[in-house]
Each structure stands twice: as C-alpha cells, then as structure tokens.
Amino acid sequence: MPALYKSKEKGKMLFLQRDRCKACNLCINICAVKAIIPDTELNSRAGYPPAPNPESKGCTYCGTCELVCPDFAIYITDLSLLEE
Ligand code: SF4
Numbered sequence: 001m002p003a004l005y006k007s008k009e010k011g012k013m014l015f016l017q018r019d020r021c022k023a024c025n026l027c028i029n030i031c032a033v034k035a036i037i038p039d040t041e042l043n044s045r046a047g048y049p050p051a052p053n054p055e056s057k058g059c060t061y062c063g064t065c066e067l068v069c070p071d072f073a074i075y076i077t078d079l080s081l082l083e084e
Pocket residue numbers: 014030031032033034035036058059060061062063064065066076
C-alpha cells in the first residue's frame with residue numbers, strides 16, 4: 001500500500017516508498033495530528049514503516065514528515081501520479 005492517504009479534493013496523496021524506510025519513526029513522532037503509526041508488518045529492511053492511524057482524523061498534507069525523513073521515503077505528491 002504505497003499511498004498512505006489520498007485526497008481527491010486536494011489532488012494530493014501521502015506516498016511511502018515502503019522498502020526505502022529504515023523505521024526511524026521521525027515521521028511518526030513529528031506528525032502533529034498523529035496520522036501515522038508503525039505498521040504491523042515488516043518491510044524488506046526489517047523495520048515497521050509508517051501506516052495510517054485509524055484512530056486519527058487523517059493526514060492534513062502538511063508535508064512535515066517529508067521534511068524530516070532522512071531517506072526520502074515518505075512524501076506528498078500529486079494524486080494524479082497514482083495509476084489505479
Ligand atoms: S503530511 Fe503532515 S499530517 Fe500528513 S502524515 Fe505527514 S506530518 Fe502528518
């Protein structure tokens with residue numbers, strides 16, 4: 001599931017390169033609205049990457065997690081790039 005959140009209204013999505021993530025949790029800790037939590041499944045780097053938090057009100061597409069990610073694994077991008 002590479003797109004953690006999608007907004008048709010904003011034309012944006014929060015995208016995760018799942019196997020690029022080293023599970024440092026910086027994104028999870030910085031998110032002001034607690035939209036992401038550690039996944040329950042490991043990735044190929046034996047870490048738990050971020051996943052949507054069902055207890056939250058969702059992503060605001062603020063881009064803060066993108067700014068702190070050292071591995072460029074999570075970022076906001078245009079929803080139109082997603083082929084479905
Ligand atoms: S874009 Fe903002 S609201 Fe969405 S997960 Fe990242 S830090 Fe949280």
